[in-house]
Structures are given as C-alpha cells and as structure tokens.
Amino acid sequence: MGRIEESVEVDAPLGAVYREWTGYQPIPACMRGGAARGAAATEVMPPDRIAWSGGPDLPGHSGVVTFHRVTDSTTRVMLQLDTEPHGLWDHLVEGLGFTDRKVIDELAAFKAHVEGHRPHLAA
Template sequence: MATLHKSIEVNVPVKVAYNQWTQFEDFPNFMENLVEVRQIDDSHVHWHAEIAGKHKEWDTEIVEQIPDQRIAWRSMAGSENQGVVTFEPIATDRTRVSVDIEYQPETAMEKVGAMLGMVSSNVEKDLQNFRDFIESRGHETGAWRGELH
C-alpha cells in the first residue's frame, strides 16, 4: 500500500470546514479527477473518477465520523483505499485540514504515478481547491452533524 499525508490551513472556522467536507456530492466542485460522488446513506458513498483518461469507480464506508474532528473511511468495493481527514482549529476563524490516505495502485501506470508523486500532487491540489472553494463562499453548502463509530 502507498501512503500519503497532506494538510492545508483554511480561513474559516472548524465547523464550516468540517460541515463542507461532509457534503461528499459537492467534491467534484473542487476535486479535479472526480466525475460524480453519490451518498448512498449516512455511512456509504459511491465514487466515480476519471484518472489519466480511465474511469474508476469504488464504494467506501465511513467507519468513524466525529463532528468538527475527523472522518475516517475504507473502501468496500473497487479501488482499495482507506484514510482519515482531521480538522484542527488553529484560531477562531482558521482550521488545519489534514488528510492521511493509504491506497493500492492497481495498474502499472498507477504504480509509476505513485512513485513519481502524482497522487500526492493531486491530493495537494485538491486541498488547495477545497480551501479556495470554502474561503470564496465563506460558508458551507450543507452539513451532516451525525456521529459514526
């Protein structure tokens, strides 16, 4: 499994950053490779991405969700991956969003891309896009405040 860690600081309160991150169906608005995300129920999400011209789909289960703190997931079908995103208040209106991901590159091209840091670069760019998205709005598009353990 390949692993990566990325974080970014966003100029919004932790509640706003967290609430926006719970809106999985909005992810294609700031994550470049995502075509569609469908929330099946409170703990299951279907993902559809286009990466290097190839379509990939997978299903994830949210295994832990604590409002304003963390969301952890694991894949159930399709591309093997798991991870956690954490939210740390730095100031009243500033939050550090950190992402830790473990994933299994499947094809030779994916393995080369992982070795060259392409996935890491994509996650970094997606976090920058998230920051720009939420800071330009100043508020979240929705929220899910439930807990999963």
C-alpha cells in the same frame, strides 16, 4: 502501499470547514469519506474526524481527514490516504508522485472554495 499526508489551513471556523468538506462535490467522495466506488465511512465524529475504507472496489484504499482549530477563525484540515497500487499504471502514477500532487491540488481547491464562500460561513 503508499501513504499520502497533506494539510491545509483554511481561513474559516472549524464547524463551517467540516460542513463544507462533507458536501464539497469536486473532491472525490472516496477522499471525503463518503460512499463512491464502494468507499464507506468507518468512523464519523463531527466536527473532528472522518475515516473511511475503500471497500471491495478500492482494496487497499483508506483514509482519514481531521479538522483542527488553529484559532477561532482558522482551521487546519489534515488528510491521510493509504493507497495500494494495482497494476503497472497505478504503480507508475504513484511512483511519479501524481497521486500526491492530486491531493495537494484538491486541498488547495477546497481552501479556495471555502474562503470564497466566507459571507455564508457561520461558526
């Protein structure tokens, strides 16, 4: 089983970052904690934490995202994913670090998205 832990600091208040996370479509719903390909939220504690399990379609896949107030206008998003590769292709992708790179890229895109919508953000 592989574990990926990444974080990003977003220049926006915690509540706004949480709201954006739950509705941000480019991040796969199974990373956001929403239902997709069988993923289901197992714990939702707005605006601090969302945990999920992959369910029957993604066995061995689970994760948690937490939101931490750094300052009144900065939030740290911490994402932890546990994945269990199935088959040769999944093992190769995981072994070469592509999954970790994808998570880093998705978090960077989320940060850019939120910071690009700054006029619409409210605490």
